[in-house]
Amino acid sequence: MKTETLLAHLPAQSRKALLKNYQFAMTDTMRQAFSQSEQGIGAQFIPDVRELNILPQELSDPIADDPFSPLPFLVHRYHNRVLWKIAPTCAVYCRFCFRKEHIGRKGEHPQTVDIQAALAYIAAHPQIEEVILSGGDPMTLSAPRLAAFLLPLREIGHVQRIRLHTRVPVVAPDDVREDYLQVLRDSGKQLAFVIHVNHAAEFTAAADAVIARLQHEALLLSQSVLLKGVNDSVEILKSLTDALLVRRIRPYYLHHLDMARGTSHFRLSLDEGIALYQDLRALVSGIALPNYVVELPNGGGKTPVLQLNEVQRAALAAMGIV
Ligand SMILES: *Cc1c(COP(=O)(O)O)cnc(C)c1O
Numbered sequence: 120m121k122t123e124t125l126l127a128h129l130p131a132q133s134r135k136a137l138l139k140n141y142q143f144a145m146t147d148t149m150r151q152a153f154s155q156s157e158q159g160i161g162a163q164f165i166p167d168v169r170e171l172n173i174l175p176q177e178l179s180d181p182i183a184d185d186p187f188s189p190l191p192f193l194v195h196r197y198h199n200r201v202l203w204k205i206a207p208t209c210a211v212y213c214r215f216c217f218r219k220e221h222i223g224r225k226g227e228h229p230q231t232v233d234i235q236a237a238l239a240y241i242a243a244h245p246q247i248e249e250v251i252l253s254g255g256d257p258m259t260l261s262a263p264r265l266a267a268f269l270l271p272l273r274e275i276g277h278v279q280r281i282r283l284h285t286r287v288p289v290v291a292p293d294d295v296r297e298d299y300l301q302v303l304r305d306s307g308k309q310l311a312f313v314i315h316v317n318h319a320a321e322f323t324a325a326a327d328a329v330i331a332r333l334q335h336e337a338l339l340l341s342q343s344v345l346l347k348g349v350n351d352s353v354e355i356l357k358s359l360t361d362a363l364l365v366r367r368i369r370p371y372y373l374h375h376l377d378m379a380r381g382t383s384h385f386r387l388s389l390d391e392g393i394a395l396y397q398d399l400r401a402l403v404s405g406i407a408l409p410n411y412v413v414e415l416p417n418g419g420g421k422t423p424v425l426q427l428n429e430v431q432r433a434a435l436a437a438m439g440i441v
Pocket residue numbers: 194195196197200201202251421
């Protein structure tokens with residue numbers, strides 16, 4: 120399927136507006152996955168006119184990273200770990216992404232001065248045990264570029280672990296290169312990958328080969344977003360957790376969708392999410408059950424949906440998450 124074919128369903132006018140407002144990219148692996156499978160794969164990546172329907176409550180920074188950024192590209196929300204947005208690019212652009220307005224051509228790369236300032240901040244905060252590489256997708260960087268961020272961490276003894284949040288092993292497995300993995304090893308830190316995957320049919324033979332390789336040297340976890348029309352049935356969620364466990368990936372997070380612009384057609388209510396999660400909990404082993412979480416407004420952070428209190432529910436409702 121060519122790119123033109125993927126966009127053919129869009130009226131010319133909306134197509135122009137969509138491509139202007141949001142990024143679009145597709146990989147051969149995902150084309151293959153969704154030509155062989157159901158709707159759920161394509162809907163994550165192919166532009167849809169409903170994205171132009173932007174609700175007043177939808178935000179450009181829905182999880183409020185900015186107030187917790189001591190420096191550009193660095194988010195320090197939790198005591199012992201920092202999130203470092205080292206790449207503004209992705210291999211695919213998920214239509215529901217909460218960073219969709221800060222990535223791709225709208226995103227900036229950290230400059231040398233930004234990298235040095237972030238490293239100095241990490242060095243000056245001995246409580247930081249974990250550096251989380253994010254973006255965009257950190258695995259879209261070249262190995263030499265990655266080395267500029269990581270190799271200086273060797274000198275910072277209190278950093279024990281590097282965690283990558285990435286979709287590349289699944290959506291663009293051919294882009295996982297040995298020289299990149301070598302830089303990760305050369306950091307001398309413990310490695311963890313949180314692999315983003317929303318549907319079992321995203322696992323192709325090429326992805327499986329990459330995952331088998333990563334398995335030897337890193338802890339593997341997963342992160343998914345609960346999405347209407349993609350994975351909003353207990354059968355699909357069960358098959359996803361089965362697919363993860365078979366690959367020895369521990370299901371870690373199931374996110375409730377954030378209030379990113381133009382995402383209302385993917386949105387489930389909290390009660391719908393809770394009902395699905397309870398059904399899933401009845402079907403799967405405890406070790407296969409991800410944490411179902413939602414980001415509280417104003418940078419309140421991730422909170423288990425089942426433990427929300429009335430004040431938090433009201434705060435979420437005020438921002439449109441009901
Ligand atoms: C989600 C997130 C983390 C990671 O939190 P964990 O509970 O360790 O998974 C760290 N920093 C920021 C800013 C985050 O949004």
